[in-house]
Amino acid sequence: MSSIKILHTADVHLDSPLKSLALREEGLQSAVQTATRTAFSKLIDFALTEEVAALLIAGDLFDGAQRSAKTGAFLLTELDRLKAAGIAVFYIKGNHDAENPVTGEVSLPDNVHVFDGRGGKKQLGATGIWIHGVSFSGRHAPESLLSKFGAPEEDAVNIAMLHTSLAGSQGHDTYAPCTVSELSAMGFDYWALGHVHKRQVHASAPWIVMPGIPQGRDIGEAGPKSATLLTIEERRISVSEVPTSAAEFCELQVDLEGCTSDDEVRGRIRARLQDLSTGLVSDIGLLRLTLTGSTARKWQILRDQDLWRETAGEIAANTGRIWIEKLKIDLSDPGAETAASSAVAELEKLMASIRTEPGFQAQMSELLEGVSAEIPVRRRAELLPDEAAARQLSTDLSSAGAQTILAAMKGASE
């Protein structure tokens, strides 16, 4: 038996949009829009080039919120390409697929085998490889689905597909809960898991692999993303990573400690971005940049933050790959102690004390309540889940606002 390759992915979340303010830039829009599609197409391209025997999709092919028939149409086109090359597709439905109507309406081509909620197994062509799988039948699966798996086939390579949050993480619902040791005990050679968006290889004998999302969609899904390639030789399985993400989110802190001139500041940002650009796996990096450290230029930088945002954008543009999605300024001023007698210093103290007064806080809450209604509902729910979050936001914003206007005042009196 010569070597057989199988590609394993999950959580494609087709047509789920990227969340980044950097996408306001037209140049970036054309480069990374519909990035989940790009990543999926890359995956199919890879399957065709490498002549894999099968593609495993371990749930959440669709995104819960995106219900366009066009998404289905796109999926069909891509799956047809695999069909034309004689590549089989095995697909179990995840929680998002279960809630998405597109999943049911699209009639998939005959090279795609969809496991149902009762579970089942299917041989991969004439090879000695059997694929087992169980789909979610509803949005939630609070109980373990392991009991629905049959026994592995004798004298064969057995691969099992399961959409699960494993033991789950705190604060999140659990989906088809189970533990790594339970999985190990089931007797399968490879567990093709899905659901958790960060890649993780939980075990290698047997293989228990969470491939992660093929395309990160916000700063919470930072870093390069990939699918997992199984190579089966003489019934032995080896595993490697296949990069898929069209763009990756990244965070970077640039320490401006001791910088005394704008040129120095620019120099440091440029050097760090160059490094970042060199190490980037995806074509494009969406960067959240934070300036930290203690520098005498703090107030100037704060005062000219729009300009610095532009400057950082230009430096990033010069790398040809990086786009700034947000610039945060978190600097301290080494000379803060010395110039305490000036009027601005006195104003600074006054502002700090006013901020803590209940009267002003009430005024802030009122304003926040009034204005936050303008934020779209979904964003608002995320931003202000409860009273405490609202209070914290007010405090943070008033601190930043005070710093910004102080910077302008210092600038004006310079």
Next chain:
Amino acid sequence: MRLRSLTLDLFGHFSAKSYDFGDATPDRPDFHVIYGPNEAGKTTSMEGFLRLLYGFPHIDPYGFLHQRKNLKVSGVLDVNGQRLELTRLSTRDGSLRDANDMILPEAAIQAHLGSLSETDYRQLLCLDDETIEKGGDEIVASNGDIGRLLFSAAAGVSDLTGVLDQFRSKADSLYRKRASSTEVARLKKELADVDQQIKDLDIPASAYKKLKQALETARQEEADLRSQRKSLHDQKAILSSEKSALPLLSEIQNLTDALADHEDFPRQLEVNPEDLVELLTRQNRLLGDKDRLEAEIATLTEEQAGLVRNPSHQTLQSELAALASLSARYSTAQLDLEKRRKSLAETHADMARSARDLQVPEGTDPVTLVVTEAQLQKLEDTRQTLRDLTLQLEREGEQLKEAELRLRHAQERQAELKTADTANTPVGPLLQRYAIDSLAPRFASATEALKSAATARDETLADLAMAGQTFDAVPASGLSLTEAEELARAHDGVESQRQTCAERCSESQRDLAALGLKIEHLTSASGLIDDDHAKSARDERDRLWSVHKSDLSPTTANAFEAAMESLDKTSSLRLDHAAELGQLRGEEQRRIELQARYSAYKERLARLEEEATALLATADGHARAFGFKSPVPPKLLAQWVAKRDLASKAQRTWERLSQEHEETLASANRLAADLRPLLTLETGDFQTLVSEARRRLQDERNREDERKSAEDALKSQETAVERHQQRINELKAAKLAANSSWQALAAESFQAPVDTDLLVQSLQPLRSLRELELTRSGLTRQIESMEADQADFSREVSDLAQKAGLRLSETPAATYGQLQELAKAAQKTEDTYVELGRRLEAARSGLAAAETVLREIDGKRLVLAEAFPDRVATGSLQSLRSAVSLAGEVIEKRKRLDDLTSSLQGLIGSLEDAKLRLEDKTETDLTAALSLIDEDLNRADQQLEQAIERRSNAQRDLAAVSGDGEVARLVERKTTLELALEETVLTYLETQYGLSLAEEAIRRYRDTHRSSMMEATEKAFADLTNGAYARLTTQPEGKTEALLAIDARGTAKKAMELSKGTRFQLYLALRAAAYQQLASQNLCLPFFCDDIFETFDESRTRSACKVMSTIGRTGQAIYLTHHQHVVDIAREVCGSEVTIHRI
């Protein structure tokens, strides 16, 4: 920080100019006045200080003497007890140096300047006429309230309004409730647009299957209709072919019959009948050409034979041409020769005439008289010498005569002067004795001084007139001016006190009356019961109680009860009106006070009136002593006494002058007495006498000068006569010598005897002879040359004539003409002969060509004729053409037959099949069948069209559900917009929070600092104006506040309504307060003023010096001035506490 010393190393017009402000001494103000005249460099010094702190501007107006790049200032500063030595260079970088010339960062000085910029420093602490007003106007008139401006000026936060405005407009641009132009509104609108687009473009998954089924149905329907339509088309095609084949078949039959007779005609033709027509035309034209050319050749041959040619005459042409130039010369000579001969004869005659002029003997050849040029020159020179000597001799003779005449005149004048006698006695010695040059001016000034003193005395006496009384002499002094003024002042004082007292008295009286009314009103109007009334009620009750206690009868009880009730009522009323009662008591208390004050005023008034009367009496006593009949008020008396003092002063002046000039006047009188008999004048005053004596002295001097000059003239004329006489003798000897050499020269020059005396008059005849001789020899040569040309020409012509066999004519010119005629005729005959030969040649070659072409045409005809059978006539081009025409028609018909047969094959099949199939069919039957099929087809087409439309609609609907990413892109855009919206709202909140915090903080800061600033300003302003403006206040004006100064009378004035001086004082007060404010923030800086007290009066200048001194107590104050009085006042006010520096 204070300035210890400042050095202008190279700055303005200074080089190494230094100011030393020394050490600061505790308890002594650090106040300096720099005094120097205009343009001494005070402002330059102040500017130099600013350069030290802030560096040199790019273009420095103080770089007029030293170059901009060399400018340099340095100084020593005391900073918190440390000594800071600084040098400021005008380099671009590193312009600040320390004592060791090491570069210092700007922060080294900036750290001690608070956050004051150069502009702020100027407007706040370096005041001159411009900055004090500009900065002051900004503080007082700028938009915003004065408290804020004061503190921002003091704190150096100069543009906080700008920052707040900027943040406000930022917040507004992000979000305003219900506004449509904000960023939030824009994003929301965009979001709605994107939502709508998604709605328009997207199709839900459930529709997908339905669309697919619809398409399948439509496709099936369309396929059915297509096959039905196809079978109808097939039937129609068969019927159409049969219908078309019918006429073809009949035409084929006809053509086959027509072609039967022409089987042997050629299958195809090489020639076009039209080509044959052209060939025939050419043949005819060529035959015509041939006949014409033959006739022309005969005519030309005949003409040529008739010509006679003469070759010998042809050569003449060139020989005649060789003679052409000689012929021309011959003709010219023929015309000129006679004229030249005549000129020669005339010249001979002229020469003879010239010889005669020289009076040589008759028959002398004039040529013998011609002299050479050298001889002529020599004669000319000698003759000229002789003539010059004669002329000089004549001139000298005349000059001698004139000199003798002048000598005679001089002798006469001398004699005349001697006879003139000096009849008058000289005055010179007398004038010298009295030293008239010093006496005369002294006399004049003495007279003038006495006159003006007398006038002054008279005027002051006249001024003394008062109340109709005049004075001729100064009245004796009984009262001094000081006493009189003291008296007047005392009276004035008493009088004004009396008036004030009277006013207050009547005021108190008025107040008393008003208070009385008020008390009455309080008591009566509110039913108030005063203390007396209450007391009497209580007394009454007590009394009745004691009555009742002793009696205990119902009557006493009733009386007591009534009294109790009355007291209770009174008490309750008084309780009800406790407030009014309190007021009433207060008012009564005030009435008592007022009453006391009124009495005191009245007493004082009486005393003052007594004093005034006493003073008036004293004044009156003095007036009478001076002789005034009526009483004079003290004030007028004091004025009069002042005038009297003036009068007595004028009197004393006049007396003193009279005494001083007494001696001068006496000398003048004596001189006048001595002069009078000598001059015998009508008037005898001093001035006239002196003037006449001086004129007489001048006359005496003039006469002496005249006599001396007459003597000199006589001597010089005698010498002149002698000199001329001697010169005449010399000239006569020279003339004699010259004459003898002239005679000798004439004798040797001429071969014939010539009269030398005549010759000495003019050498002209000799010159004429020489010129005529030249003309004569020229003419002779010309005549000889012309005669030679004539002879040559005649010889040549006769030779040619002989050769040509021509008889000679009368003149050689005529023969020459005939020879030319002969040559021309011979040439013309030759030309004609050649032309005829050429034409003959052309005609012969044309004929040959025509014959060749004719033979070729006949050859072609023979070739074409071969294609036809012999039975057809082809002998000529004409008959050939008919045969070709017929053959063309036959070929056309054969082709038509072939075409028809092949068409039939296409429609039905072979000719035999066709004949079989169409045997029993007619066109009518076929047409009917076809129209039925057409109807069926139309119907089928319509149905198919509808089916296609249905199918393509279904297809289009399905295509819309393609996998394109448009909706996904829109969703992504929507997500981005939502993020942007969130971000914008947060930015808005941040900005708004910051703004609210800043506004509140600024308000609190302002409140904290405002009152102290206002107080300080108010105090400084009151000090500066010596209490004329004791208070400052602000008044809202719309959104802004105006600063008002309140004067002693309580009138409020805006800054612009104050006089310039007072306004400057207000502005100085603002700076003094700001200085204090800065000092309270531990920022003490040198305070400069550049002559800003110019508009202050003396007492306010004094106060301003005090303010500067006060500033000097906190920090350092430096005042620059060019007014000595300011220096004096500063000294007077501050004594040794001010340091004066002089430039």
